[in-house]
Amino acid sequence: MSQSSLTRVFYRKGVPLWRDVVVLQWIAQILSAVLVLAFLWFFVSNVLRGAEVRGLSWSYSFLKEAAGFPISESVIPYDEAQTFGYAFIVGLLNTLKVSLVGVVLATILGIIAAVARLSTNWLVSRIASVYIEIIRNVPLLVQLFFWYFGFFQRLPPVQEATALPGPSYLSQRGLYIAWFKPTSTFWLWMIFVGVAIVAALVLYFYLSRYQVQTGRTTYPVATAFAVLVVLPVAGWFLVGDNPLASNVPVLGKFNFDGGLRVTPEFAGMLVGLVVYTGAFIAEVVRAGILAVHKGQFEAARALGLTQMQVLRLVVLPQSLRVIIPPLISQYLNLAKNSSLAILIGYADVFFVGRTIINQSGRAVPVFLLIMAIYLTISLVTSVIMNIYNRRVRLVER
Amino acid sequence: MSAQIKSSAPPAALGPLQWLKKNLFSTWFNTILTLISLGVIYFALKGILHWVFVTANWDPVAQSLKKFAVGLYPVEEIWRIGTILAMVSTLAGVSWGVWRGTVRTFALALAAGFIVIAVLPFDLYPPNGDPLDLLVRVGFIVLPVLIALGFLLGWKVPIKGSLVLLLWLLSFALAMVLLSGFRDSELLPRVSTNDWSGLLLTFLLALIGIVASFPIGVALALGRQSRLPVVKIFCTLFIEMVRGVPLVTILFMASIILPLFLPEEIRIDRVLRAMIGMTLFAAAYMAENVRGGLQAIPRGQYEAAQAVGLTGFQTTAFIVLPQALRAVIPAIVGQFIALFMDTTLAIIVGLLELLAIGKAVLQSNQAWLLRDKEVYLFIAVLFWIFTYAMSYASHRLETALGVGER
Numbered sequence: 001m002s003q004s005s006l007t008r009v010f011y012r013k014g015v016p017l018w019r020d021v022v023v024l025q026w027i028a029q030i031l032s033a034v035l036v037l038a039f040l041w042f043f044v045s046n047v048l049r050g051a052e053v054r055g056l057s058w059s060y061s062f063l064k065e066a067a068g069f070p071i072s073e074s075v076i077p078y079d080e081a082q083t084f085g086y087a088f089i090v091g092l093l094n095t096l097k098v099s100l101v102g103v104v105l106a107t108i109l110g111i112i113a114a115v116a117r118l119s120t121n122w123l124v125s126r127i128a129s130v131y132i133e134i135i136r137n138v139p140l141l142v143q144l145f146f147w148y149f150g151f152f153q154r155l156p157p158v159q160e161a162t163a164l165p166g167p168s169y170l171s172q173r174g175l176y177i178a179w180f181k182p183t184s185t186f187w188l189w190m191i192f193v194g195v196a197i198v199a200a201l202v203l204y205f206y207l208s209r210y211q212v213q214t215g216r217t218t219y220p221v222a223t224a225f226a227v228l229v230v231l232p233v234a235g236w237f238l239v240g241d242n243p244l245a246s247n248v249p250v251l252g253k254f255n256f257d258g259g260l261r262v263t264p265e266f267a268g269m270l271v272g273l274v275v276y277t278g279a280f281i282a283e284v285v286r287a288g289i290l291a292v293h294k295g296q297f298e299a300a301r302a303l304g305l306t307q308m309q310v311l312r313l314v315v316l317p318q319s320l321r322v323i324i325p326p327l328i329s330q331y332l333n334l335a336k337n338s339s340l341a342i343l344i345g346y347a348d349v350f351f352v353g354r355t356i357i358n359q360s361g362r363a364v365p366v367f368l369l370i371m372a373i374y375l376t377i378s379l380v381t382s383v384i385m386n387i388y389n390r391r392v393r394l395v396e397r
Numbered sequence: 398m399s400a401q402i403k404s405s406a407p408p409a410a411l412g413p414l415q416w417l418k419k420n421l422f423s424t425w426f427n428t429i430l431t432l433i434s435l436g437v438i439y440f441a442l443k444g445i446l447h448w449v450f451v452t453a454n455w456d457p458v459a460q461s462l463k464k465f466a467v468g469l470y471p472v473e474e475i476w477r478i479g480t481i482l483a484m485v486s487t488l489a490g491v492s493w494g495v496w497r498g499t500v501r502t503f504a505l506a507l508a509a510g511f512i513v514i515a516v517l518p519f520d521l522y523p524p525n526g527d528p529l530d531l532l533v534r535v536g537f538i539v540l541p542v543l544i545a546l547g548f549l550l551g552w553k554v555p556i557k558g559s560l561v562l563l564l565w566l567l568s569f570a571l572a573m574v575l576l577s578g579f580r581d582s583e584l585l586p587r588v589s590t591n592d593w594s595g596l597l598l599t600f601l602l603a604l605i606g607i608v609a610s611f612p613i614g615v616a617l618a619l620g621r622q623s624r625l626p627v628v629k630i631f632c633t634l635f636i637e638m639v640r641g642v643p644l645v646t647i648l649f650m651a652s653i654i655l656p657l658f659l660p661e662e663i664r665i666d667r668v669l670r671a672m673i674g675m676t677l678f679a680a681a682y683m684a685e686n687v688r689g690g691l692q693a694i695p696r697g698q699y700e701a702a703q704a705v706g707l708t709g710f711q712t713t714a715f716i717v718l719p720q721a722l723r724a725v726i727p728a729i730v731g732q733f734i735a736l737f738m739d740t741t742l743a744i745i746v747g748l749l750e751l752l753a754i755g756k757a758v759l760q761s762n763q764a765w766l767l768r769d770k771e772v773y774l775f776i777a778v779l780f781w782i783f784t785y786a787m788s789y790a791s792h793r794l795e796t797a798l799g800v801g802e803r
Contacts, residue, residue, distance in 0.1 A: 029627040036631050043658040050657050121427050122420035123434040137784040138777045139738035142752060146777065150770035336643035343745065350645060357653075367654055371642050378641035 047364055054361070060369075062360050063088070069355055071347045073263050084356050090216035091352025092373060098266060098348065099335040102273040106334060107327075109274060110281025117286055130284070139339055143276055148268030155264070158255055169249055169256060175267055176249035179260035189243035192235025199231065200224040254315040265346035269338065277334045284330060287316070288323030321392045328385045335377055349373055457765040458775045459519040461758045465775075468594025468754050474578075474586075478668050479536050481572045483543055487512075487566055488561070490544040494551020495503065495561050499793040504548065506786065508541035509608060510667040569608070576601075589683070590668035594749030598668070602675060602740040607733050609676040614683025615722075619713065621684065622691050632684070639681035644742050648674045652746035679736045690721030723798055730791035734784050751776055 017023055043302035071078055075093040078086070116128035135143070156162060161171035168177040190278070207220035236243065249259025292315050300314040341348040353370045357363050411419060421431040469477055478556075486507065493504040514521070515537035521530050551561075576593065578585040593601060621630030639647065651674030655665065665673070694717050702712040722729070744753040755772045759765055765772075 025625055028711055029625045032625075032631065033627045046660055048658050119430070120420070120423065121430045121434070123438075124430050127434055127438070133785070134781065137734075137738075137781045137788070139741040139752075139780055140740040141744070142777045142780060145752065145755075146770065146773040150773055154767065154769070339643040339645040340742070342645065350643070354649075363653055364657060367646075367650065371638075371646055371650075374642040374646065375638065 006375060016051055053366070060365055062362055062365075065360070067356070067359065069359060071352065072345065073297060073347060087356065088349070088369065091347055091349040093337040094227045094346065094352075095338055095341075095350075096336070098194050098269050098273065098338050098341070098346065099331075102270055102277065102334050102338070103331050105270070106273045106277040106281055106330075109278030111285055113278060113282035114285035114289065117282065118289060118345055131283050132279045135276055136283070140272065140276045141340055141343065144268060144272035144340055144344055147272045147275075148264065151271075152264035152268045160249070161256075163249070167248060168259070169251070171265065173255060174264045175260070175262040176256045176259040177262065178248045179244060180244040181247040183241055183243055183245050185239040185241045186238045186243040189232070190234050192238075193232050196228050196231035196235075200228040203227055263346075265341070265344055268344045269341050273334055273337060275336070277330055280330050280333070281327060284326045285319075287326075292318045307321040323393070324388060325385060327375065332378055332381055336374065339374075398416045405799050408564055410646075418556050429763070433519070441668060453771050454765075454768055455771055455775075457758050457762065457768045457772055461761075462517070462519060462521055464754055464758055465751065465779075468749050469592040470594065470597060471588060471592060471633035474588055477575045477578075477585075477588075480541055481568075481575060482536075484568050484572065485546040486540045486543040488564055490547020490549075491551035491556065491564070492547075492551075492561055495543060495556050495558055497523075499790060503786070503790065504544050508544045510650065511537045511540040525753070537751055569604070593668060595754045596751050598743075598748060599737075599740050602672060602743055603733075603737040605672050605737050606675045606679050606740070609672075610683050610728075610736070613676065613680035615679060615687050615718070617684035618687035618691060621688055636681045636684050639678055640685070644675070644678050644739055645745055648689050649680045649747050651677075668748060671748055674746075675736070675739065675743070678739075679732065682732055682735075683729065686725050686732055689728065690723075690725035691717065693724050694720055711725045726798065727791055727795055730787060737787070738780060738785060750794045751779065 009365035010340040029340050063226075064083050066080070067082055069087070070080055071087060071090055073094065074090045075097055076090060078090045082090075113128045113131060116124050117132065119125045119128070122160065122237050122258075154174050155170055158171045158173050159174075161169040163169055166178045168175060172329040203222070204220045207218040207223055210216070211218045211220065247258050247260070249256040296314055296318065297310060300310040338348055342351040342354060345351070350370060353366050356368045360366070421426045464628075467475060470478065479714050489500075489504045493500045496787070515534045519531045520527075548557075554689070575585070576588065578587045580587045601754055617632050617636055618627050621636060623629050623632070648671060651670045652667065655670055655673070660666070698716055699712060702716040706718065740750055741752045743750045744756075747753075749757065759769060759772055
């Protein structure tokens, strides 16, 4: 009796235990889990032991200590007395700054290059191809070095700055451009701008829904745009004093005063990232446009749509569906590539994190923080992309 | 009937004037574009040519060719690199003889490159007039001869393709042994990895990254597709975490955090640490490429394999993977190119790859300090040649294997 129950345990469904797929799969899973966890445990215990030997406690409380190192540029006010945590945020904002500006400019450059490459004009399309093929085949870091060390560092000294229209000046200290300075009425005017944006959005959605429901032409885009322009312009004259005064750079004894300063580090980073990513975006956009079937153009033309309407209503919606996912991953690449800033001295989150490691000696916690930030950026972007993908899929038949 | 055939005949080739009219001056808008482009090209070319031939000072490049090529590798051991080149040349010739096709272009390009190096009007082996300079030049003349001999061998003697592949792998291992040498050896003294530098290190980082990341990437992709939830979760986590952060952080992790992760007794070499970081990074991307191919395999293939009685392993190895990999060859080659270009990031953890050597060359001579443009442009051109060759190869491979035709 006991033997037969034992047999039943080992020969379930007539298959010996060591050949039962279910059992084998469980063994494989448990084995791999044990292996990975053992690895992690080995790593973590070593780190903890090392930290103990050096007398460093495992916590993030050091982020409240004074940083004590300067940061060359910052979006928010910063000085050395601020904490490590604050310095970290300064670096993060610098990363976001170069990424956001880079994404916008690279998209513009990419679209121009893609359209140029598809142009029927042989010369124009050749020029675009040469740009794309050269840039895509040279490492980004070499390009960054070329721009920063070869160009922005070799500019004339401040006293002999190159004057550009604007007025703006290009020198070793960077680019000084004429900019605006908010005056006392600035915030009052900003209310007008805010109201204009909200009103334009509401009008756009309301009018386009009305158009869809009733079939009457309501010009949602034109109306929203008109509101967006008219309200701020009216506000400009209504608030009395000009809300923005011009802020022109003037050459002082040692440097320029006033204006908006673009540091050579930021400029080098931006130009390198934009030129590089622009070439990749160009290929993404080109593939998207080519993916729209030729019959779609012809059918739309046959229905009597104008060239502009064909692009806006027929081609673009279809090609965007192909373009957006790889485009977003190019944006992510740009954000991640901005970590190369450490090599040309732009104070991005990686650069600041590295400095904090040197100052505080806490390599692992700071490192986890840096990784967490990049992972968050990637994660947020991919969530947005998934939502977008679901939306365009709903539009499909 | 005959009229129909006549009208469907291809139009006669355009004359040069017609071509100009069709492609450059078809509308007034196109004409303006053409004129603007011509202006841009004229001024750009004029500026560039003037800079290249008049303003630029190419001394830092011309006088440091050896540094760019092999960096700090000890002078008396350079014969080892020559031996490796000879090995590679012969094998390239044999491959040409056995496979023909695209390989021919590469063998010929390699030979042409060697000949160009041999007749370069600069010092290959400073200081000036060193008799070794002549020796190096003769060496570079011999290499094309080896390619030709290899070709004859591969052409006349029936050699199996798989054998040639095996020889390539063997030569890779042999090259590594040659480069590093042995401790306490008279003939082949140890060359510290700290001395591996220049283009040599760039190639090594890329090659090892490519060779090592491929199997890891395939394994990760299979793991991510696995039916076992635990395996799947681990693989997915690894892939997504690595892909979510920049390579710089991975390299940094490998060079600074990895030693903290290991007990005091275990010390991993600096170059090796960078290689590990790069390989893991490339493997995560490789896994996603391979997964794309795996997902493209129809279910019927699995079912058919099961029906003929193949085991799970056999199904994967002989049915699924060959098809999946073939489908993603362009993506994989693109990945290899990216990895090759990413080797420049090793500069961050202090390795002396090509770009770092460029920096070192600039600082080695007071007069060259301001010659960044020349040096970085030279490096850019070098990279461009290699990456362009790789993407050309991938195009040819695609057509040869008929990717995207079925």
